[in-house]
Amino acid sequence: MPTMDERTPEPATGPAARPLLNRGLAGFGTTIFAEMSALAAETGAINLGQGFPDTDGPESVREAAVRAIRDGRGNQYPPGPGVPELRQAVADHQLRRYGLAFDPDTEVLVTTGATEAIAAALLALVEPGDEVIALEPYYDSYAACIAMAGGRRVPVTLRPRDGTYHLDLDELRAAVTDRTRLLLLNTPHNPTGTVLDHAELAAIAELAVDRDLLVVTDEVYEHLVFDGEHHPIAGFPGMRERTVTISSSGKTFSLTGWKVGWITAAAPLVTAVRTTKQFLTYVSGGPFQYAIAEALRLPDSYYDELRDSLRARRDLLTAGLAEAGFGVHRPAGTYFVTADIRPLGETDGFAFCRELPARRGVVAIPNAVFYDDPARGAPFVRFAFCKRPEVLHEALTRLRASR
Secondary structure (H helix, E strand, C coil): CCHHCCCCCCCCCCHHCCCCCHHHHCCCCHHHHHHHHCCCHCCCCEEEECCCCCCCCCCCHHHHHHHHHCCCCCCCCCCCCHHHHHHHHHHHHHHHHHCCCCCCCCCCEEEHHHHHHHHHHHHHHHHCCCCEEEEEEECCCHHHHHHHCCEEEEEEEEEECCCCCCCHHHHHHHHHCCCCEEEEEEECCCCCCCCCCCCHHHHHHHHHHCCCEEEEEECCCCEEECCCCCCHHHCCCHHHHHEEEEECCHHHHCCCCCCCCCEEECHHHHHHHHHHHCCCCCCCHHHHHHHHHHCCCCCCHHHHHHHHHHHHHHHHHHHHHHHCCCCCCCCCCCEEEEEEEECCCCCCHHHHHHHHHHHHCCEEEEHHHHHCCCCCCCCCEEEEEECCCHHHHHHHHHHHHCC
């Protein structure tokens, strides 16, 4: 007779009998941004990994939030679609900047940042088994949100050539099948800094119309274009009724912690996304919404100064990284520079980024996290230049010391 210790254990039952995390999210652990930011705090390194500014946005906008709180505006639940003042300001912005007319009551929805807008749009518009084409490398929330919606992610990879990244339109066309439901675009593109030009967007629009596809387009860096021009795809023929355009205040006004974003789209699309969004956060950021309504009415000179300031910092960082021995891909927009570590004798971006804070006191992000096949991004790392010039100078001094 076996002893108690020798008996075969009974099969596990209850919650422990299977993985607790939804299998669609298997592999989505703590984000690389949290890991690298923790390393920055632990080592005292300069954090050029996560894309947040190290200065706050305009004082007038910050004071508008304080004023809203003191006046009791937004301290309780704001309206589900967003406060009317912000929805009107978003509609006015789209008309003034791009000639796109949206009804603030039925075609604008305020969200908890762009991340919630992406999640709500995909959860609303994608059925289990639908294919979603995304431009790779892509921001990590795209993959997670497609998985939560039960969709199948189909990457179309932007490839480096002549110091920039390029979209192969033939590859995009070939990726579309009878199961394709939606194109998930991002321009200006994080992490590569690519800005899709008018001809590329016209070809994408023609494809979407011909194959009857929906388009969700993440345009949060719309005001951070240094070379070329931003063209919303919603403005192309046949696209208004099939496009959900996403933007936010965080990058444009250097107020990332406020998490105020929005979508603009035809009324049926907004209704679909709002149906999902109401069961995510319901509402958020009431006083901040009033402040961002004022921010969107800042004069064009504000946007010009922001762009010019960040262009100068881009040029500072790209030149300094090249001097430090990196291969540099010059971004046309966004906050980010992609650097090739192979000229430094390195090939593993994960190992490089995990060692860099202790070795040289600088944090970067390995681009491999933005690819389905990490090997495609293995020798590339991403640096953010949305920092004060003196911080970038110090980071470059440390990096040059590694040569």
